[in-house]
Amino acid sequence: MLKPAATDIESLKILDDRLRWLSAWTIHHANHVRESADGLKVGGHQASCASMTSIMAALYFHALGPNDRVAVKPHAGPVLHAIHYLLGSQSREALENFRGFGGAQSYPSRTKDRIPVDFSTGSVGLGVAITAFSSLIQDYLTAHGMMDEADRGRFVALIGDAELDEGNIYEALIEGAKHDVRNLWWIVDYNRQSLDATSADRMFERFDEIFRSCGWRVVELRYGKKLKAALDANPKLKAWFEALSNAELSALHYQGGEALRKRIETDLGKGAVAFLKAHDDAALASLFSDLGGHCMESLVEAFDAAQDDVPTLFIAWTIKGFGLPFAGHKDNHAGLMNPTQMTAWRGAMGVAEGQEWEPLESVGDNARPGVEALIDKSRIAREKRNRGFGQIETPALTVPSGEEQATQAAFGRILLEIAKAGGTLADRIVTTSPDVTVSTNLGAWVNQRGLFRREAVEDVFAKQKIASAQKWSAANKGQHIELGIAENNLFLMLAAAGLAGDLFGSRLAPIGTLYDPFIARGLDALNYACYQDGRFLLVATPSGITLGPEGGAHQSINPPLIALGQPGLRHYEPAFADELTAMMELAFRLIDDPDGESTYLRLSTRSIRQVERENDDWREGALQGAYWLREPGNGSEAAIIAMGAVMPEALAAWEELREDLPGLGLLSVTSPDLLHRHWTAAQAKRWSGRREQSHIEQLLSQLGRNAGLVTITDAAPASLSWLGGVLGQRVAPLGVDRFGQTGNLPDLYAAYRLDGSAITEAVAEILLAE
Ligand SMILES: Cc1ncc(C[n+]2csc(CCOP(=O)(O)OP(=O)(O)O)c2C)c(N)n1
């Protein structure tokens, strides 16, 4: 292994100082220098940044290869910006506007920051776990010949020690172990402080065991070189040091040399006289601050020694707020240096007044060439990449045949046809599911395309000639990634696969399936996937109380409301197989379109009679969120508005009522989400002077101003009740507003008022109320 030249270490230490300065100054500037328009605290985390500038200097200016990708601890965002400022890829203007509108974001953001951010972070834990799934996707792409071996990289997560409490990390660890995940470095900034206080003692030994038992290498960087030598020479002192609790050690770091001296005198008495004599207070403070995560030699050595592909956890001991006046104080998480402290610290860092933004301020002439050379060397691959859109040809998809169909079964059949037909879409699709592959109708696709595993796994049941409808063998050309039951992992996998174009240059069309109610289990990870603009198709099925005998724990109620409030995700809820086919076709196009988004399909196991179509006029409306399944009379006084699986009840009620109400319309809603979006967007346009009527306004204006609307959906009634607000028409909302229960459909629909008589009663009531 190549040992870095000694000058490199010196240059890295200088870069470490520059990062500590620039990150703290960026935060200080935003809080104390920049004009405030609203008097709000701007905030930022100087202590969390100072904690890991050494680690990040060692990584970005030494250890990272051109293809490596990093998820940075969210509150160390300013350090990442400072790195790019030194590299020339971040502007002073963006730093001056840190946490301001259009400025550098508080937490690294793929979509909003101008610097290349590999993974957005913010919700702790998720940035850590996505690196494991990205590594898996890298393995997938190379195995499928969609990426050159030479372009492979390592995935690095920079983690706060309190972040290790997030359970989603362990779900990912377990899934990773099953898939033999590799090329991962997870680096813990072990400052033993969280947001509120110091963190629980001795946990790191447990972390150690957990990771090792999952096949990871664990490297503990507890001591820097100086401190290690001092403690090795003095076993009593070492024992004393190692017995300190997290809180005691942090307090001593904060209090400094004098307090350290007193404490050692008290605890070790005569045994420490010689040691204390040889160190003045400043030397004591400096010595005990020499923890592994601040020692450049130790960091470089550790990174250089971990060059194989074994997943590695580095536990790097650090001091939160290292080098700052509030180093080690338990309350320093959101602590900010005041202007007086900043002035003093500026002097200590050798930065001249007025030169605060100078990238290499305070770097002496002798050191400069070495530092500049390191920066130049590190610049190469840290540039923003093309996002890799426009790679998938989506053909027109065929509508599955059958007079009676369920959308869930139709989904499986459409995928099967795609698999059989072949082509780029079929080859770019990767499916994934948390142990509900078969029960969400992905089975036929998997039979065609196989499970993905780097190492082949045979189907023992098939080999033993035991009859089964489902093939279950795996190979590195398989296209289904089977996950354990952890919905967080599903969404993180979809995020990683949905960023394949961005991260690796090869766009995939990821499809994830799960039961609709369990979206809630992975909601933050779903939001995280959308926030990064990962592109995928989420198929949630079965849904609603239409699931019948499965009962209330499996019957989803609120996901359409979740979707209504989720940016980056388009909700469709088809009633018929032809609608579903059109939606899937569009969903694949949206995955591969720079202006696209992800799609969520809410499907059902209920088999319903398909409608006869006279033409294709419905299609455009269905893709925009609604169309008249039964046209209303002009100025009609009433309409039934229905979504999804309860369409047969809506159609039957329409048939029953149309003699008494000749103008009665039946609107099939396929996406409350799109209708709402276009409605509010059209309003915003009107305020800026452009007149435009949204799709739902056009549809509802075919009715009378005072028309009554009866909305019905197998979901929270609020999913559709807002339609009354579009033109101010009266609305009677039907839907599920209590937990479901077991039962057959007639019983459940009657109890929850989703049946024909509920509709006719609601229509009668709303008309009588006139
Ligand atoms: C899911 C989630 N919960 C809570 C927070 C708020 N939060 C941000 S940082 C933090 C503590 C982090 O401590 P640690 O991980 O040790 O990082 P340090 O700043 O000490 O390096 C908390 C609770 C968050 N960002 N995300």
Ligand SMILES: [Mg+2]
């Ligand atoms: Mg911490």
